[in-house]
Amino acid sequence: MSVPPPSDPPWVSCSALAARLREAGCVFAEDEAELMLSAAGTAAELAAMAERRATGLPLEHVLGRAEFCGMRMVVEPGVFVPRRRTEFLVRQAAAVTRPGSLVVDLCCGSGALGAALAAAVAREHPPHEQGSGAAGAAGAAGAAGAVELHAADIDPAAVRCARRNVAAAGGRVHEGDLFAALPAVLRGRVDVLLANVPYVPTDSLGLLPAEARDHEPVIALDGGADGLDVLRRVAAEVRHWLAPGGRLLVETSEDQVEAAARVLERGGLTVRTARREEPAATVVTGRRNASRDGRT
Numbered sequence: 001m002s003v004p005p006p007s008d009p010p011w012v013s014c015s016a017l018a019a020r021l022r023e024a025g026c027v028f029a030e031d032e033a034e035l036m037l038s039a040a041g042t043a044a045e046l047a048a049m050a051e052r053r054a055t056g057l058p059l060e061h062v063l064g065r066a067e068f069c070g071m072r073m074v075v076e077p078g079v080f081v082p083r084r085r086t087e088f089l090v091r092q093a094a095a096v097t098r099p100g101s102l103v104v105d106l107c108c109g110s111g112a113l114g115a116a117l118a119a120a121v122a123r124e125h126p127p128h129e130q131g132s133g134a135a136g137a138a139g140a141a142g143a144a145g146a147v148e149l150h151a152a153d154i155d156p157a158a159v160r161c162a163r164r165n166v167a168a169a170g171g172r173v174h175e176g177d178l179f180a181a182l183p184a185v186l187r188g189r190v191d192v193l194l195a196n197v198p199y200v201p202t203d204s205l206g207l208l209p210a211e212a213r214d215h216e217p218v219i220a221l222d223g224g225a226d227g228l229d230v231l232r233r234v235a236a237e238v239r240h241w242l243a244p245g246g247r248l249l250v251e252t253s254e255d256q257v258e259a260a261a262r263v264l265e266r267g268g269l270t271v272r273t274a275r276r277e278e279p280a281a282t283v284v285t286g287r288r289n290a291s292r293d294g295r296t
């Protein structure tokens with residue numbers, strides 16, 4: 001009979017690890033155990049992962065990655081974990097993004113949205129449809145050149161993480177406050193602007209699951225008194241950055257959708273709302289008039 005070395009944790013089997021995670025309160029203990037077993041290189045690493053997860057760290061921070069739009073995104077500690085519901089925002093954006101479009105992922109966090117959109121465009125528009133220099137193979141590896149991608153965030157940790165995720169798409173990541181982070185040459189040229197801004201009303205922050213409350217930065221979550229403060233700032237400037245006919249796409253909660261739509265209308269955009277039931281997601285799209293309106 002082989003005896004494990006003393007440093008080995010007692011939960012090296014999937015079922016033992018799942019039992020440990022269940023005991024710590026993880027609802028999807030079996031699934032999480034499988035993911036940890038596939039990610040850990042050594043028994044010691046597995047033990048450290050199990051302990052970090054047992055203290056309440058989000059699974060994605062424990063693994064260092066998240067699944068998003070069928071891709072594996074790097075998610076570093078302290079960076080907002082991209083949510084599966086936000087895949088709907090990327091899908092809405094993919095429907096209006098063409099090869100060569102100028103795409104900006106504002107408030108990019110891990111950069112998952114921009115990276116996934118670039119990959120979707122590469123997948124949906126094979127090489128013969130694209131101009132020279134555009135790659136068309138499926139997935140992140142084929143995303144380079146499918147769109148011109150810029151991402152930006154105010155948080156240096158997010159910027160570092162996003163650089164790793166958008167690299168395959170040949171994207172650039174800028175650090176700074178909203179549009180101030182972007183190169184001025186992008187003004188009036190952006191075809192698709194993704195902005196999953198913080199939208200939780202300040203008073204509701206305490207109602208978030210502990211994983212978000214305790215392990216994601218407040219700046220990634222807090223949208224001010226009604227949750228729309230950052231969106232109002234984006235809407236106030238966006239028409240100077242969008243190309244004629246360009247679109248801003250934002251995610252909102254169902255409670256906020258009408259107010260968010262009014263915010264975009266006040267920003268001079270024509271608004272449309274799309275909803276999905278499972279998982280529930282709401283996206284508001286604002287389009288700049290297709291003819292130059294003299295406001296850029």
Ligand SMILES: C[S@@+](CC[C@H](N)C(=O)[O-])C[C@H]1O[C@@H](n2cnc3c(N)ncnc32)[C@H](O)[C@@H]1O
Nearest residue numbers: 080082107108109153154155177178196198220
């Ligand atoms: C809700 S998270 C979304 C992250 C990412 N777009 C996603 O969906 O996974 C909001 C992000 O906005 C960033 N942020 C908050 N205020 C900002 C500002 N004034 N300028 C730029 N980024 C900001 C945060 O650092 C955070 O990464």
